[in-house]
Amino acid sequence: MLVLQHTAQKTFLTEDFLLRTETARQLYHQYASTMPIIDYHCHLSPEQILNDTQFxxxxxxxxxxxxxxxxxxxxxxxxxxxxxxxxxxxxxxxxxxxxxxxxxxxxxxxxxxxxxxxxxxxxxxxxxxxxxxxxxxxxxxxxxxEYSVRNLLRRMNVEVVCTTDDPIDALEAHQQLRDEEFDIQVLPTFRADKAMLLIDQPGAFAEYVAKLAASAGGTIQALDEYLQALRSRHAYFDAMGCRLSDHGLEQVYADDFDEATVVAIFQKVLAGEVPTPAESRMFKSAMLYWLAQWDAASGWTQQYHLGALRNNNSRMTRLLGPDTGWDSIGDFSQAQALTRFMDKLDSTDELAKTIIYNLNPCDNEVIATMVGNFNDGSVAGKIQFGSGWWFLDQKDGMERQINALSNMGLLSRFVGMLTDSRSFLSYPRHEYFRRILCNLIGNDVENGELPNDLPWLGKLVQDISYNNARNYFGF
Structure with a gap:
């Protein structure tokens, strides 16, 4: 093994990194640091986990x-x-x-x-x-x-990994991991964004419909067949252990719709015509609502990642494709559509457990109060204000999300951190989050704003680090 010549400057990463007070240090080292990790949203490759890839x-x-x-x-x-x-x-x-x-x-x-x-x-x-x-x-x-993919996960004490998967994915790697009883749960997440967002691109939508038909083992020529195929894939994901859906949206779609009009829109796009903006919003609103109903019926948790303005640099996106670094925070209006969407589902008692992730810090308090509107006492923390994500999964972004949630809701019921990453080296982000959480609470204790009740506060940080997610998702 190569050994570094330690003549270079050591890092700033002491055991008390980010922990400014004695209470913070006690909370982290005695309570938070050893808790397992439930990574309930990421973009890791299940095939690399199955193959136990060595880089x-x-x-x-x-x-x-x-x-x-x-x-x-x-x-x-x-x-x-x-x-x-x-x-x-x-x-x-x-x-x-x-x-x-x-x-x-x-x-x-x-x-x-x-x-x-x-x-x-x-x-x-x-x-x-x-x-x-x-x-x-x-x-x-x-x-x-010891540095294979599976051992990298074990090294970080990871217990559950929820990947992000399209309805047309075969989930072969997930099936094989289940068959061999791999000691870390690797579960799929149902992300049906293409099933509704491609409606604006008739050619791409037709290709997707064909792939969906093949994955569901049938043909699709009408909306009812399309929904039946998606529903069958939803059921298959459920049988494979899926417990979460996910959507990456600028904002929730919640326009009024009637099924006959949506049927006509579907046929129009399959025929190669581009829908009008109003037709596009109606189709997306209908699909989002129907998908949410299926989630509720299956007992899943639905996730909504809101606020990204994607592919801003058209020249570089043409050259390199999406997800190559040309996205930013968007300034979309969130409250009205979100409340219409959630209220419509809640009115028929079909609102599933829901996590809303906000990308624009200006909307933190909006989202923090929105979740309180639909917490009905049926499940502790049923509607969650998700951890700071993407541009906000850093110290300031996490602190602002935690403070908004604390001020407007119950931090104690928060399901905590996730990686949202494509890298097997990203799990120290959970440590980062836990240190930030313990530091905030420790500061409050030493400022005289919270009681110095270490056992209760220790339970609080353990719950947010791990226990709440375990109980909430039922893993």
């Missing part, structure tokens, strides 16, 4: 597909060939290492060094001078059996 080098596990790092590198003047282009893996890592010192006060700086420390026991700062040693040592370790 050849640090770039493959750390930089492939990571648009967070790509955005930082581009901002630092790094050409695209070192992000998504044809540069070698070493060259890409070298450019990332040169960028890292310039990410100070961006969460990437914290995450980078936490991940190097927790996975590889490397406690020196990453920069252009240490890049080669760090790359070689980590790449050598990744070739060892």
């Amino acid at each position: 050849d080098n640090l770039t493959q596990v750390w930089l492939y597909g990571d648009h967070y790092k790509w955005r930082a590198m581009r901002t630092n003047g790094v050409p695209e060939r070192y992000c998504t282009g044809d540069a070698s893996d070493w060259e890409k890592f070298e450019k990332w290492a040169e960028t890292v010192p310039y990410t100070m006060r961006n969460p990437l700086y914290h995450w980078t060094h936490l991940e190097l420390l927790r996975y590889f026991d490397i406690d020196i700062l990453l920069n252009k001078d240490t890049a080669r040693e760090i790359y070689d040592e980590c790449s050598a370790k990744l070739k060892q059996p």
